[in-house]
Amino acid sequence: xxxxxxxxxxxxxxxxxxxxxxxxxSLLLEEFSLDDLGAVSGDVWETWAFNGKxxxxxxxxxxxxxxxxxxxxxxxxxxxxxxYLLEGTSDAGAVIHDGVILSPSxxxxxxxxxxxxxxxxVEGVAPxxxxxxxxxxxxxxxxxxxxxxxxxxxxxxxxxLIAEFDELGQVELFPIVLTR
Numbered sequence: 001x002x003x004x005x006x007x008x009x010x011x012x013x014x015x016x017x018x019x020x021x022x023x024x025x026s027l028l029l030e031e032f033s034l035d036d037l038g039a040v041s042g043d044v045w046e047t048w049a050f051n052g053k054x055x056x057x058x059x060x061x062x063x064x065x066x067x068x069x070x071x072x073x074x075x076x077x078x079x080x081x082x083x084y085l086l087e088g089t090s091d092a093g094a095v096i097h098d099g100v101i102l103s104p105s106x107x108x109x110x111x112x113x114x115x116x117x118x119x120x121x122v123e124g125v126a127p128x129x130x131x132x133x134x135x136x137x138x139x140x141x142x143x144x145x146x147x148x149x150x151x152x153x154x155x156x157x158x159x160x161l162i163a164e165f166d167e168l169g170q171v172e173l174f175p176i177v178l179t180r
Contacts, residue, residue, distance in 0.1 A: 099163035113175040121169030130161040
């Protein structure tokens with residue numbers, strides 16, 4: 001872990017490296033206002049990262065940092081005590097678990113539905129998927145890119161969590177719509 005005990009307040013300048021970055025920076029400034037960070041010092045921060053070509057959001061929680069920087073494949077985080085290098089598979093000895101929560105979905109219909117299987121372009125030692133509906137859920141291991149869900153889970157609005165993976169690509173979930 002890299003710790004630098006220097007202040008950055010007088011040394012930071014904002015520059016636009018590309019038109020797209022400049023446009024996004026301008027849009028963000030119009031929507032968000034920044035308050036004095038001293039008033040919230042010591043709080044746990046929730047971090048939103050916008051990744052990929054279409055700026056897909058990722059939310060990280062439990063961080064006590066107030067700013068981040070990414071340069072040449074290296075991510076740094078800052079707080080009052082200094083600057084930290086974010087890397088590795090653990091946080092002060094505690095294992096970091098990868099996961100993604102897919103947005104709750106009704107899959108295009110208000111009817112009740114269940115799932116038989118899901119197909120996942122996933123790499124990892126023991127990836128799992130959890131399907132939840134109506135506050136009840138089941139965690140299933142993903143084996144050979146497939147997970148088979150129990151038929152007992154039935155409902156309208158579903159949420160899926162995929163965890164313990166190294167890389168995640170395409171996810172295919174096919175609902176069985178129940179009708180009379």
